[in-house]
Amino acid sequence: MRESFHGDLARLGEQLGAMCGLAAEAMRRANRALLTADLQLAEEVLTGDDQLDRAREACEEQAQSLLALQAPVAGDLRTILAAVYCxxxxxxxxxxAAHVADAARFTHPDHAVPAELEGVFTELGEIGAGMADRVGELILGDAEGGHAELDETDHAVDALHARALAAITKDDWAHGVQAASNLALLARFHERFADQAVSVAKRLEFAETGRTSTT
Structure with missing residues (x-):
């Protein structure tokens, strides 16, 4: 019985890891659509968002089944509850990521990101997607130390977010108020994407160790 239970836990982890892969790919594709004004790619990201919704529902159903049928305690209970949270x-x-794709669709055929900020948004997309990939590795491997690692990476995202905001609020900003507002939202979407990854890493570490990171 316990062997079957831990097999079910492992499958739950695999489901979460797959979700991280989907989130990472969604951000990569959304950011590519944003930077290239690719309407078809943006539409594909928006359509594909349902897949993550269904994956979340499947994880929650699996977790609820384990809670109801196995009455887990201690570390196993932490793991299941963490899975629901994550x-x-x-x-x-x-x-x-879908919000980023929607911004690309909204501004099409124009480019939402002016040339002087393309580098900033390229980095935001790459770092965020990489954080999602790393969370997937933590889920399937050793989560201890993962929160501190991703929290450090998040500092780079925060710095890029600040650079974007500084650029759009300069006196010599040449692209108008509407563009500035859109870019502020886009930078926020990227920043929040990274924040979610950090939050997941923190909960994973707690589930594994029973300790809450202080970083």
Whole structure:
């Protein structure tokens, strides 16, 4: 019975890891659509968001079944409850990627990101997607230390977010108020995507160790 239970736990982890892969790919594709004004790619990201929604529902159903049928305690209970929490956060990461894709669709055929900020938004997308990939590795491997690692990476995202905001609020900003507002939202979507990844890493570490990171 316990062997079957831990097999079910492992499958739950695999589901969460797959969700991280979907979120990472959604952000990569959304950011590519944003930077290239690719309407078809943006539409594909928006359509694909349902897949993450269904994956979250499947994780929650699996977790609820384990809670009802196995009555887990201690570390196993932490793991199951963490899975529910993490599934919600990862699904939210997918929503944020979809928001980026929606911005690309809204501004098409124009480019939402002016040339002087393309580098900033390229980095934001790459770092955020990489954080999602790393969360997937933590889920399937050793989560201890993962929160501190991703929290450090998040500092780079915060710095890029600040650079974007500084650029759009300069006196010599040449692209108008509407563009500035759109870019502020886009930078926020990227920043929140990274924040969700950090939050998942923190909960994973707690589930594994029973300790809450102080970083």
């Amino acid at each position: 599934a919600e956060k990862i699904e939210r990461m997918g929503d944020l």
